[in-house]
Structures are given as structure tokens and as C-alpha cells.
Amino acid sequence: xxxxxxxxxxxxxxxxxxxxxxxxxxxxxxxxxxxxxxxxxxxxxxxxxxxxxxxxxxxxxxxxxxxxxxxxxxxxxxxxxxxxxxxxxxxxxxxxxxxxxxxxxxxxxxxxxxxxxxxxxxxxxxxxxxxxxxxxxxxxxxxxxxxxxxxxxxxxxxxxxxxxxxxxxxxxxxxxxxxxxxxxxxxxxxxxxxxxxxxxxxxxxxxxxxxxxxxxxxxxxxxxxxxxxxxxxxxxxxxxxxxxxxxxxxxxxxxxxxxxxxxxxxxxxxxxxxxxxxxxxxxxxxxxxxxxxxxxxxxxxxxxxxxxxxxxxxxxxxxxxxxxxxxxxxxxxxxxxxxxxxxxxxxxx
Amino acid sequence: xxxxxxxxxxxxxxxxxxxxxxxxxxxxxxxxxxxxxxxxxxxxxxxxxxxxxxxxxxxxxxxxxxxxxxxxxxxxxxxxxxxxxxxxxxxxxxxxxxxxxxxxxxxxxxxxxxxxxxxxxxxxxxxxxxxxxxxxxxxxxxxxxxxxxxxxxxxxxxxxxxxxxxxxxxxxxxxxxxxxxxxxxxxxxxxxxxxxxxxxxxxxxxxxxxxxxxxxxxxxxxxxxxxxxxxxxxxxxxxxxxxxxxxxxxxxxxxxxxxxxxxxxxxxxxxxxxxxxxxxxxxxxxxxxxxxxxxxxxxxxxxxxxxxxxxxxxxxxxxxxxxxxxxxxxxxxxxxxxxxxxxxxxxxx
DNA sequence: CTGAAAGCGCTAACAG
DNA sequence: CTGTTAGCGCTTTCAG
Numbered sequence: 001x002x003x004x005x006x007x008x009x010x011x012x013x014x015x016x017x018x019x020x021x022x023x024x025x026x027x028x029x030x031x032x033x034x035x036x037x038x039x040x041x042x043x044x045x046x047x048x049x050x051x052x053x054x055x056x057x058x059x060x061x062x063x064x065x066x067x068x069x070x071x072x073x074x075x076x077x078x079x080x081x082x083x084x085x086x087x088x089x090x091x092x093x094x095x096x097x098x099x100x101x102x103x104x105x106x107x108x109x110x111x112x113x114x115x116x117x118x119x120x121x122x123x124x125x126x127x128x129x130x131x132x133x134x135x136x137x138x139x140x141x142x143x144x145x146x147x148x149x150x151x152x153x154x155x156x157x158x159x160x161x162x163x164x165x166x167x168x169x170x171x172x173x174x175x176x177x178x179x180x181x182x183x184x185x186x187x188x189x190x191x192x193x194x195x196x197x198x199x200x201x202x203x204x205x206x207x208x209x210x211x212x213x214x215x216x217x218x219x220x221x222x223x224x225x226x227x228x229x230x231x232x233x234x235x236x237x238x239x240x241x242x243x244x245x246x247x248x249x250x251x252x253x254x255x256x257x258x259x260x261x262x263x264x265x266x267x268x269x270x271x272x273x274x275x276x277x278x279x280x281x282x283x284x285x286x287x288x289x290x291x292x293x294x295x296x297x298x299x300x301x302x303x304x305x306x307x308x309x310x311x312x313x314x315x316x317x318x319x320x321x322x323x324x325x326x327x328x329x330x331x332x333x334x335x336x337x338x339x340x341x342x343x344x345x346x347x348x349x
Numbered sequence: 350x351x352x353x354x355x356x357x358x359x360x361x362x363x364x365x366x367x368x369x370x371x372x373x374x375x376x377x378x379x380x381x382x383x384x385x386x387x388x389x390x391x392x393x394x395x396x397x398x399x400x401x402x403x404x405x406x407x408x409x410x411x412x413x414x415x416x417x418x419x420x421x422x423x424x425x426x427x428x429x430x431x432x433x434x435x436x437x438x439x440x441x442x443x444x445x446x447x448x449x450x451x452x453x454x455x456x457x458x459x460x461x462x463x464x465x466x467x468x469x470x471x472x473x474x475x476x477x478x479x480x481x482x483x484x485x486x487x488x489x490x491x492x493x494x495x496x497x498x499x500x501x502x503x504x505x506x507x508x509x510x511x512x513x514x515x516x517x518x519x520x521x522x523x524x525x526x527x528x529x530x531x532x533x534x535x536x537x538x539x540x541x542x543x544x545x546x547x548x549x550x551x552x553x554x555x556x557x558x559x560x561x562x563x564x565x566x567x568x569x570x571x572x573x574x575x576x577x578x579x580x581x582x583x584x585x586x587x588x589x590x591x592x593x594x595x596x597x598x599x600x601x602x603x604x605x606x607x608x609x610x611x612x613x614x615x616x617x618x619x620x621x622x623x624x625x626x627x628x629x630x631x632x633x634x635x636x637x638x639x640x641x642x643x644x645x646x647x648x649x650x651x652x653x654x655x656x657x658x659x660x661x662x663x664x665x666x667x668x669x670x671x672x673x674x675x676x677x678x679x680x681x682x683x684x685x686x687x688x689x690x691x692x693x694x695x696x697x698x
Numbered sequence: 699c700t701g702a703a704a705g706c707g708c709t710a711a712c713a714g
Numbered sequence: 715c716t717g718t719t720a721g722c723g724c725t726t727t728c729a730g
Contacts, residue, residue, distance in 0.1 A: 015717045050402045051707035082445045094443045096431045267616035400723030
């Protein structure tokens, strides 16, 4: 049997309620507190969280719901959350919904009952559904915004603007944006940051394969630079361009979005918009903790319910000045490598 | 107030203990059970896990400890675990230890108290420390083996053997293995599968950067094919080889290990040993559940405490037949691209 | 097969 | 400031 309050009380020569008070910060005389602390320490006492939870109604645990842990973007967010949670000594349930809105809703309902608060990362559900099932007093959105719910998100439109500004500064006049899914909040946010003269291509699937498929779409347009929905799409695009014999950045500049670790490993290394991912997780956890309050402190009112984190451009090798040769499209579709020597030993798609 | 057993008891016209029995599978008359179930359903009754936990001593939760969620390998394992957990209706705490053995030990101790069982994925701790802190009756190791603890791991040595067999079959006679950290269980396992005539290079850091750094080490040896510790290292190696103007697979074959999703996106796509990652997570969770037993069923004795999952070779474009030109090393180190056209626009490392 | 009653370990009133 | 007394919601003896 593990040591309980009774053991400590006996050892310290006080009552169990005094032990409880001494340990949870109630009003106890300094001397008594000292005695109790010592006894607890000596016996290696660890309060039973379950028992405490039964009476306080709080579990000391939080939930994090992500669409897909395999997606490096969400893995980063999760990492930020768990790091901060460890410091705050609270457990984090993580649920992966496999990009399924129904599973997401179910997870919110189910996790909501077993935790003190929920972090919803890039939920795929509609605003209405979210508002219906999520408790505004104990949920924080990450990389998503819904009126009425606390949220932490990056300045997505600003990031898109920076990327386009970079391409424009390099001399590109015909720039395309490879849009993500139409119902994606993140994609709409990026769109909101784009000048009107940017050609919109897509929607494409927000994956490597989506980027591969988009390659031909891009080459069919008279553009010299592309901002992809995200890094995965950009890298797929890079692959397809290489296969089609289009040199990057000589004949086509490509920029991504998110700056997942992959971006630095691509070929060529990818210029991209850096989004604070783990930072967002940390900030969101902190916001949630403030909102629901600690066992001692009461729930704080939140001044700014919508936290915005800055984005920044990371310039690598996939973007470059507009070459004097002009847009590739004059040459029309080509099925094998052109005169450029950059195709390399691509042997499969 | 949420509905409790009392509400259900009243609605069904029975006592609370009957409700409890009906719901947890005690001996109740079929008719009564029916009535109770109906009432519970109608009232939307959900048992309070905390209260149940206080008496049963079980929380219904499990813990998963991984070295780094950002590592796609572990993200995959986590994905498998959470998927199966969702089906089994048990919560999963995930803790990321940031590759820190001390944090790992602490997490085992701390999570051990709040959960019914622990899944330790590729723990970085020594056998002795693990045995000291982990409870053999409620922990399962994933991708690690320690005598006395249940474990689920891939046939790592077999995978290494397959990879070398592939390279040999392609005609390569001088093959190197880029070893991971010396204290890494996984690296030692790979080593165990290698023929004696494979040149061992390293240890290298098991990262992209480690692979980049290893590139020059490899080129300094008269080898024509390399098996890297893992895919990340292989991809870093690919980068460095491209920078040094060495065509892959024409002048050097490169194979990775793990088959993370990245492997298919590399340049060229990477031949690698496929390791069942999410599957391992699923199997491990199931094993753990069997070991600790469900609220009804008692803990089962485990027949085979060391589960082995098969590995398989995925052949992509980074390996090819030995070219007649012989090993590159005759040319010695070269700092810029040679006559090969495969360097491409690499402008940063 | 069913009901009454006794707690699981802890905290929160309430007196003293 | 401290001790006593109730329970939190549930399961589980123990009688009936």
C-alpha cells in the first residue's frame, strides 16, 4: 500500500486535514507546515491524483487533438505542448484523428470528459460544429481561429505576403499560388495575404503527391515562380519539375510554407515561410492553463483571446532571380530533360 | 451535475449496486440488465472514470514515452499506438523526452504512477536503469529489448542482412555500413546482421547532418555502396554526395534503414529497409493490454515475451548495379562537381 | 440474484 | 490555526 495522508498525519502528529492544507497551500502555521512537509518527504508521500480528482473535479490532465502525428507540422506542435506540459507537471493525452472530422468531434467529446482542458490543433471541423461540442471555457485552438474560442495562430497572411514580396523582389512578375483544400482554414488565410495578380492554381492535395501532380499544372501556366500551399507540396513540386527537366531556381522559383525540418533537406533546399510550430504549442498550453486556472489560482480572464505569432521568411536555394530567358512556357510541355544539366539521376517519380 | 449511478438506479427501479453490476458484467438477471442498460442509455449515463479508478486502482490510461516526436520514426509508432488505443477506449499520455535519458527515467517514474501501463519506445537508458525503474508487470518495450521485460521489435539484424544481400547481388564487393551511436541498441542490432567483410564507418550522429558529415568519410574509402544507419543519415549522405559531384546510384549506391515517409521523397528516392513502425505500436499496445488485463479479464500470462516483427527491403532508385568504372575513390577528393551532370543547383549544405 | 453499507484517498465545510 | 466530519461516484463485500 502506498503511503496516504493518514500515514503522514500520524507521522507528523496532526490531522489529515492539516496535512492536506499544508500540502495544497491552505492556511497552516509555518511550524506545522514544516513538520508536515518533512514527514511527507521522509515517507515519500505522493498524493493520489485520482482521489484528489474525485473531489476537486479536476484531473490535472489536458488533451491535445491533432489531425495527423505523422505530419511533421503537427509533430512539432505536439512537441511544444508536451515540453511545456512536463514543466507544468500535467499529463497530456494526445489523440490523432487521422484527418477525419468525425473522429475529431468524437475525440473532443470523449477527451473533454477526462481532462481539464483541450488543445485543438488545426481542427478539420466547421466553426459551427466546433462551437457546439467544445467548451469555450476550457479549450484553446492552435493554428485555427473560431470566433468565441481562444486561439493561438501564426500570422499566416503576413507570411504569404512576405513570400510573394520575396519573389517579386527577385524580379518575378508572373507568380502562382498552389492553393490547398478549399475548406482549409489555413489555405484561405494564405489566400487572404496574396495580391490580386497572383495566379491561383489548385486546390491541390496538401501532400507530397499533391505537389507532384501540381507540377504539370504549374508548367502549363506562364509563371516563373510558385508559392506552394506548404512544404510538402513544394517538395513534391520540386520532384516533378526535376523529372520534367525544369531547373530550380534557374527556370522556376519555388517557395514553400511552414518550414518543417524537411525543407532544409530538399533538393534544392527550400525557401519557405517559417511558422512557429512548437512555440505555438507552448503558448497555447500556457493560455489554456491560465484560462482554466491552477488548483490554487482561479481561472484568469484572458485579455487577448486571439494570440498571433509572427512568421518569417527563410531564404534557401529554391528561389532565385528571374532569368533573362523568360518563362519556360514558351517551350511548351517537354517530356524529357532540356539543355539544363540539373535534372540529375531521377529515375522514378 | 452529470448523471450518476444513483440516477440510473432510480430510473431503473433498482439499487446502485445492481446498476454497477449490470454495467461492469457482474451476475445480474438478463431482464434486470436489460432494464438498467435501457435506463443508462436513455439518461446518457457515462461512468465517472475517476471515481471508478479510485476503487479499482486503475485509471484506464496508458503512457507512451518516446525520445523525440519530431523524428518521423517515433511519430509513426505513436500513431499506431494511439490508433489502437482509440479502439480500446483507453487514453494515452505521450511524453517526449528529447533524447534525454534522465528525462526518460523521470518520465517512467512519473507516468508509471498515473497510468495502468507504459510503452517505452526505443528508450535511451541502460538495461540496468530500465529494470530498476520500470515495472515488468506493466511495461512493454518497443524497438528495444531488455531481458526480463516484454518487448516488440523488428527483425533488425535480418533487415540489415537483406540490405547487404541486395547490394551484393547488384555486384558490389566493397560495401560500408555507416554505424549509429555506439550506445545505441538499434545500431548494435544492425551490426549483428552484417557479414564480417562490410566496412564499418562511424559512429555518426543519427541525423541528416550526421549523414552530411559522413559523406566525406565514405568518399575517403574504396567502397561502392553504403548502408546507412537510418534514412535520415542516408538522405544527408545523398546531399553530400551530390555536392561532391558523385552520382547516385551510378558511382555510389546508398541504402537507408526504417523507410520513413521521407525516403520516398528523397533525391533519388531511397532504397531502404522497411520497418513496421505503426504496426509495432499497435502490437505493443495489444500486448500491454493483455498483460495488465482489462477491468473484467484478469492479466493474462504472455506466451512469447519477445515479439519480433518482420522487416522488408524496399528497392527504389538510390541503389543500382556496380558500374564498370570501378570505385570512385581513384579520383580522390574533389571539391566541386565533376563531369557528372548530377550536382544540380546545390547552394547550401 | 439483489440491496444495504462500507469505503477507495482526498479535500472542504464546519466548528472549536 | 486546527481537528472532526462528510462526502466526491463508484465498486464490492456481505447478508438476505
